[in-house]
Amino acid sequence: MDEVVGQPASSREWNTIREDGSPFPAQEHPSLHTLRTGEPCSDVVMGICKSGGETAWIKINTRPLFAGGETRPRAAIISFADITERKRAEDHLRRTTALLDSIREAQSLYIGGMRDEGAERDADDTRPVFDALLRILISMTESEFGFLDEVMRDPDGTPYKVSLALSNIAWDSASSHLYEQLRGRQLEFRDLSTLAGLPATDQRPLIANDAPRDPRSKGLPAGHPPIRCFMGLPVRSRGEVVGVAGVANRQGGYDEEMAKFLEPFLSACAGIIEAIRLRARERAAAGALRASELFMQNVLESIPVPIFCKDREGRYLRINRAFESFLGKPEGEVAGKTVFEIWPADAARADHEKDQALLAHPGTQAYECVVRNARGEPRHVVFHKSTMANAEGAAAGLIGAIIDITDAKRAEQEREKLTEQLAQAQKLESVGRLAGGVAHDFNNMLNVILGHAEMARDDLPQNHPMRASLEEILKAAQRSANLTRQLLAYARRQTVMPRVLDLNETVEPMLKMLQRLIGENIELLWRPCSRLDPVRIDPSQIDQVLANLCVNARDAIGGGEGKVVIETAMAEYDEGYCSAHAGFEPGRFVQLAVGDDGCGMSQETLANIFEPFFTTKGVGEGTGLGLATVFGIVKQNGGFIEVQSEPGRGSTFRIHLPAYGAAQDGAAGEGASAAPARGCETILLVEDEPAILRMARTMLERMGYRVLAASAPSEAMRLAEEHAGRIDLLISDVVMPGMNGRELADRVLRRCPGLKSLFMSGYTADVIAHQGVLDSGVHFIQKPFSQRDLGAKVRAALERG
Numbered sequence: 153m154d155e156v157v158g159q160p161a162s163s164r165e166w167n168t169i170r171e172d173g174s175p176f177p178a179q180e181h182p183s184l185h186t187l188r189t190g191e192p193c194s195d196v197v198m199g200i201c202k203s204g205g206e207t208a209w210i211k212i213n214t215r216p217l218f219a220g221g222e223t224r225p226r227a228a229i230i231s232f233a234d235i236t237e238r239k240r241a242e243d244h245l246r247r248t249t250a251l252l253d254s255i256r257e258a259q260s261l262y263i264g265g266m267r268d269e270g271a272e273r274d275a276d277d278t279r280p281v282f283d284a285l286l287r288i289l290i291s292m293t294e295s296e297f298g299f300l301d302e303v304m305r306d307p308d309g310t311p312y313k314v315s316l317a318l319s320n321i322a323w324d325s326a327s328s329h330l331y332e333q334l335r336g337r338q339l340e341f342r343d344l345s346t347l348a349g350l351p352a353t354d355q356r357p358l359i360a361n362d363a364p365r366d367p368r369s370k371g372l373p374a375g376h377p378p379i380r381c382f383m384g385l386p387v388r389s390r391g392e393v394v395g396v397a398g399v400a401n402r403q404g405g406y407d408e409e410m411a412k413f414l415e416p417f418l419s420a421c422a423g424i425i426e427a428i429r430l431r432a433r434e435r436a437a438a439g440a441l442r443a444s445e446l447f448m449q450n451v452l453e454s455i456p457v458p459i460f461c462k463d464r465e466g467r468y469l470r471i472n473r474a475f476e477s478f479l480g481k482p483e484g485e486v487a488g489k490t491v492f493e494i495w496p497a498d499a500a501r502a503d504h505e506k507d508q509a510l511l512a513h514p515g516t517q518a519y520e521c522v523v524r525n526a527r528g529e530p531r532h533v534v535f536h537k538s539t540m541a542n543a544e545g546a547a548a549g550l551i552g553a554i555i556d557i558t559d560a561k562r563a564e565q566e567r568e569k570l571t572e573q574l575a576q577a578q579k580l581e582s583v584g585r586l587a588g589g590v591a592h593d594f595n596n597m598l599n600v601i602l603g604h605a606e607m608a609r610d611d612l613p614q615n616h617p618m619r620a621s622l623e624e625i626l627k628a629a630q631r632s633a634n635l636t637r638q639l640l641a642y643a644r645r646q647t648v649m650p651r652v653l654d655l656n657e658t659v660e661p662m663l664k665m666l667q668r669l670i671g672e673n674i675e676l677l678w679r680p681c682s683r684l685d686p687v688r689i690d691p692s693q694i695d696q697v698l699a700n701l702c703v704n705a706r707d708a709i710g711g712g713e714g715k716v717v718i719e720t721a722m723a724e725y726d727e728g729y730c731s732a733h734a735g736f737e738p739g740r741f742v743q744l745a746v747g748d749d750g751c752g753m754s755q756e757t758l759a760n761i762f763e764p765f766f767t768t769k770g771v772g773e774g775t776g777l778g779l780a781t782v783f784g785i786v787k788q789n790g791g792f793i794e795v796q797s798e799p800g801r802g803s804t805f806r807i808h809l810p811a812y813g814a815a816q817d818g819a820a821g822e823g824a825s826a827a828p829a830r831g832c833e834t835i836l837l838v839e840d841e842p843a844i845l846r847m848a849r850t851m852l853e854r855m856g857y858r859v860l861a862a863s864a865p866s867e868a869m870r871l872a873e874e875h876a877g878r879i880d881l882l883i884s885d886v887v888m889p890g891m892n893g894r895e896l897a898d899r900v901l902r903r904c905p906g907l908k909s910l911f912m913s914g915y916t917a918d919v920i921a922h923q924g925v926l927d928s929g930v931h932f933i934q935k936p937f938s939q940r941d942l943g944a945k946v947r948a949a950l951e952r953g
Contacts, residue, residue, distance in 0.1 A: 167201040186214040186228040197235070209239040231574055238563070278428055282317035285421055289397055290319065292417070293383070293410065298399035301341065302425055303352045303387075311352055313396060315339040316425075346370050351384040351396045358384040361405035381405045385414060389422035389450065394429075397421065416454035423450030458554040461540070466490045466507055469549065478554065480526025499523055506535070507550060514539040514547040520557070532558045569734075594632075595914025596841045599936035601629045603847040606938050607854070633936050649932075650690045650789070652812050655720050655742055656680040658694050663718075666698060670706040670716055679719035685811035687742050693785045694744075700778040701746040701805055708750025708803060717747045723808060737792055740811040747804035753797040761795070782807075830943070833880035833950060834858045838868040838896060839912075840888045844935075848883070848912075851939045852946070865891040872900045879904055881950055886913035910949040912937070 168176040178184075182193035192215040199207045210232045216225030286300045297319030305311050318339075344353050347368050351358050360366040361381040372379065383406035387395030397418060399406075427447045452459050458475035462468055468486045476482055479494065491500040491507075502521065510517045517537045522530050537552035609622040660678070667676045698718070705716045721743040730736040753761070762783040782805075786793050790810045797803035835857050839845040842863060849859045860875060862868035865888060872879065882900055884893040891899075897909045914935040931949040933941060 169199040169201065169207070171197050171199070182212045182214045183228045183230050186216050187225055190216045190218075190223070190225050192216065199239075207236075207239075208234070209236045211235050229578075233567070233570065241560075279317065281424065285424070286317040286319065286397075289414075289417070290399060292414070293399045293406070294402050295399035296401035297377075298397065299348070300387075300421070301348075301396045301398075303393050303395055311344060311393075313341040313344065313349060313352060315341075316395070347382050348384055348396065348398050351386045351398075352393055355386050355388075355393050357386070357408070357411040358382075359406045359408070359411070363400075383411065385411060385418060387418045387422045387425065389419075389426045394422050394425045416456070419450045419454040420447075423447040426450075455553075457556075459551070460554075461549060461551045462507065463549040464511060464547065466504060468494070475554070478525050478556075495523070503535075507537070510537055510539060510550060511547050514541070523554075531556055532561045593914075595935040596844050598629050598633050599914075600843045600847055602626060602633070602936045602938060603851060605629065607847075607850065610939070629936065650688050652686050652688050653691060654684060655687055655694070655744060655809075656684055658691055659698065659718065659720070659744070662695065662698060666702050666718075669699065670702050673711075673713050674706060674709055675713075675715045677715065677717045679717060681720045681722060683722070684720055685722060685740065685742055687789075687809045688812045689789050689809060693789070697744070697782050697785055697807060698746065700782050704778060705746060705748035705750060705803070708748055708752070710750070715749050717745075719745050719747075721745070722811070735792055735794070737808075741791065741808040742811050744807040744809065745804055746807075747802065749802040752799045752801045752803055754799055758795060758797060762793075830856045831947065831950065832856050832858070834860065834875070834878055835881045835883055835946070836860045836862065836868060836871060836875075836879045836900070838862045838865065838882070838884040838888070838893070840864060840885060844885075848942070851942055852883075854939070855943050855946075857946070864888070865896045868896060869899060869903075872903050876904055879907060881946065882907055882909040883946070884909065884911055886911050908949050910945055 168178070170176050176198050182196045185191070185193055192213070194213050196212045196214075197209065198212060199209050201207050212230065212232050214228045214230050217227040217229055218224075219226045282300050286298060289300070290296075290298050299315065299319065300317040301313040302316050303311050304314055341349060343349060345368075347358060347360055347363065347366065347370075350368060358368075359382075360368065363369055363379045363382045366382075369379075379400045381402060382398065382400045383402075384396060384398045386393045387397055423446060430446065452470070452472040455472060456474055458478045459472045460468060460475055461470045467488055467490055471479075471483050471486055476486075479486065481494070486494060491503045494500070495503060499521075506517065506519060515538070518534060520532065520534050522532055525531050534555045534557055535552055536555065537550050539547040540549045540551055542548035605622050605625045609619055609626070612619050612622070660680070663676065663678055670676060702716060702718075709716075722740070723743045724740045725733075725736050725738050727738050730738050761779050764777060764780040783793060786807055786809070791808045794806040794808065795803065796806075835852055837845065837849055837852065837859050839848060839861075840863060845861055845863055849861045852859045860871045860879065862871055868882075868884070882897055884896055886893040888896075893911050893913070897911075901907050901909075908931075910931045910933065912933045912935055931945065931952075933945040937945075
C-alpha cells in the first residue's frame with residue numbers, strides 16, 4: 153500500500169476522492185460500512201491524492217469476519233488492487249475519444265459549409281467553421297480565450313497572419329463595440345515577433361506559463377484582460393505552417409504533452425485551411441473533391457490506429473501511416489492488392505471470409521483475432537469494419553480499423569493471476585486459522601491419550617494381553633496427530649528448524665526407508681547431481697516431501713511392477729523464461745524430482761492436486777492432504793513445484809528450492825542429545841491444561857526429575873520467587889491465557905538468571921516462531937509427544953542451554 157500511495161499507510165494526510173472527483177469521506181470507507189452492517193463491499197473505487205499532485209486509484213473489496221455465534225462482525229477482511237494504470241489508460245482513451253470526436257465535428261462543420269459545391273466563398277462563409285474549431289480548442293485545453301489565424305505569405309515570401317477566429321474578450325461597452333468591429337473584418341498581423349506570432353516563424357509550440365514576465369511578451373492593449381499563461385501552436389500541413397492557434401489562461405498552465413496531444417486536431421484544422429485554400433483557387437467540383445480528399449488524408453494520417461479501405465473484390469484502396477507501420481509496407485506496395493498477397497494464408501482466408509459476410513449483409517462488424525506485426529510479433533487486435541455505399545446505396549467496399557489490445561490482454565491476464573493468488577492466499581489463511589484453532593486443543597487431547605497410553609504400556613510386561621490394545625491406541629493417536637501436522641504444513645504454519653544442508657546427503661540415507669515404503673516390486677532409482685548448491689530447510693520436511701511423493705507414486709503404479717526415480721539437479725531461470733512459463737520464478741534453484749511410470753493424471757486432476765482434502769483414491773485410502781502438505785512445505789521455503797503428467801504416461805514432480813548462498817549456517821549440526829534421558833534436576837513445569845500438566849509431571853518424575861507444577865503463569869511466577877536459584881529448567885506451554893510462554897520465560901529469567909527453558913505446544917501462533925521458522929536458540933517440543941521425546945528434549949535444553 154505504501155508503494156501504491158507513495159507515503160506510509162499510517163499517514164493521516166491522505167486526501168481521498170471518488171471517481172467523479174468529489175471527496176470520499178473517511179467515515180464512508182468500505183471497511184467501516186462492513187463493520188457497521190455486516191455486509192460485504194465489492195469493487196469500490198477510491199482515489200488517493202499523492203503529495204506530488206498525482207492520484208493513485210485503488211479498487212477495494214471487503215467482507216465481514218464473524219466469530220462464534222456473533223451477529224456483528226468482529227473484523228473486516230480488506231483486499232485492494234492498484235488500478236492506477238487502468239484509470240490512466242481510461243483517461244487517455246477518454247481524451248483520445250474526445251479528440252477523435254472533435255476531428256469528426258471539424259469534418260462535419262467543413263462538409264456542411266461546403267454543400268453548395270459551385271458557390272464561391274468569402275471570409276463570412278468560413279467564419280462559422282473556424283469559430284466552432286476555436287471553441288473546440290478552447291474547450292479541450294480548458295482555457296479562457298484564444299484565437300485561430302491563417303499564415304499567409306507576401307510575394308517575396310514574408311509571412312504574416314490573418315485572423316480566422318477570435319474569442320470575445322470584450323471587457324466593457326466600448327471594447328465590446330471595438331471587438332465587433334475587429335471581428336467584422338479580417339485582421340492582419342505583420343509583426344510575428346510576439347508571443348502570438350513566433351509559432352509561425354519558429355515553427356514549433358510556444359509555452360509561456362508566466363506571460364507577464366516573459367521577455368517575448370510585448371504587452372497588451374489598454375484594458376485588455378490579463379494573460380497569465382499562453383500557448384501558441386503552429387498549424388502544419390505537409391510540413392508547412394499554414395496557421396497559428398493560441399489559447400490563454402488555463403488553470404495550472406500548459407505543457408509539451410498537451411501540445412503533442414493536440415497535433416491530430418491541428419492537422420484537421422490544417423486540412424480545412426488547405427481545403428479552403430484549394431477550393432478558393434479551383435471553385436469547381438473537381439476542386440471540392442480534391443479538398444475533401446486532402447481533408448480525409450489529413451484525418452486518416454492523424455489517427456494513431458491502422459486504417460484501411462477496400463473495394464468489393466477485397467483490393468486495398470488506401471491505408472494510413474499507422475497501417476504502414478503496423479504492416480511494415482508502404483502504401484504503394486499494398487494498394488491494389490488483396491489480403492492473400494499481404495497476410496499469411498490462414499490469416500488472409502479468415503479475413504476474406506469476414507469481409508464477404510459483411511458485404512453480403514451491409515452494416516458494421518467487429519471481431520477479435522491474432523495477427524503478426526512488421527516485427528513478426530503476435531498481436532491481439534480487434535477489427536472494426538463498416539461498409540461504404542455507392543451513389544445507388546449499394547455496398548461498394550468497406551473501411552476498417554485495427555485496434556491493438558495486446559497490452560490490455562496482458563493486463564487482464566495479470567489481474568486474473570493476481571486474483572488467483574489472492575484466492576489462494578485467502579484459502580491458506582482460512583485453512584491456517586482452522587489448523588491453528590484445532591491444533592492447540594486437539595494436540596493437547598492427543599498428548600493425554602498418547603502419554604498415558606505409553607506410560608501404561610511401559611508399565612506392563614512384554615507378554616501382557618493389554619499391550620497390543622495400547623499399541624493400537626498409540627498408532628491411532630499418532631495418525632490423528634499427523635493429520636494436524638499436515639494441515640499446518642499446507643497452511644505454512646508448521647514449526648520448523650531449518651538448517652543449511654546438502655540435498656544429496658539428506659536424501660541418500662532415506663532410500664532404504666523409501667524402498668520399504670513403496671514395496672519390493674517397484675524399482676527405486678537414485679540419480680544425484682554431482683555438483684549441487686546447498687539449500688536451507690528443515691531436514692524433517694525433506695522426509696515429509698519424499699514420503700508423500702513416493703506413496704503417491706506407489707499408488708499410481710498400483711499392485712504391479714514399476715519404477716520410481718528420485719533425482720537432483722541445478723536449475724536457473726531468468727525473467728524472460730518465467731514470463732513465458734506460468735508458475736516459474738527467476739533465480740537459481742536446487743531441483744528435487746520424483747518421477748514414476750504409473751497411470752498418470754488428466755488435466756482436470758492436475759488442476760486440483762494441491763487442494764486440501766482432494767483425492768482420487770477410494771474411501772479410507774487417503775486423506776487428500778499428502779500433496780497439499782508438499783505444496784505448503786515448498787512454499788514455506790520459498791520454492792515452487794512443476795508437475796508433468798499425462799494419462800498412461802506417468803508423472804514427475806519437480807521441487808525447486810532456492811539455492812543457499814552460504815555454505816554454512818549456525819543452526820546446522822543440531823541433533824538428538826547423546827546424554828541419557830534421565831536426570832535429577834529441578835524443573836518448573838507450566839501448563840494451563842490440567843490433564844497435560846498431570847501427565848507431563850508424571851513423565852518427568854518417572855525420569856527422576858524434581859517437578860514444580862504450575863497451572864497458570866501467575867502461579868509459576870510465585871514458585872520461581874519461592875525457589876529462586878534452585879530451578880534448573882523452565883518447561884512452559886506457549887499459548888496460555890493472560891501471558892504466553894515467551895513472556896513468562898523472559899520474566900522468570902529476570903528473577904533466575906541463567907535459567908534454561910523448553911517450550912511445548914501443539915501450535916506456536918508465531919510466539920516463538922515467525923512464519924513457522926523457529927527463532928534461533930529456542931528449544932521446542934511439538935505436542936503430542938512421548939516420554940522418550942520429552943526426555944531427549946529436556947536433556948538437550950539442560951546441556952546446551
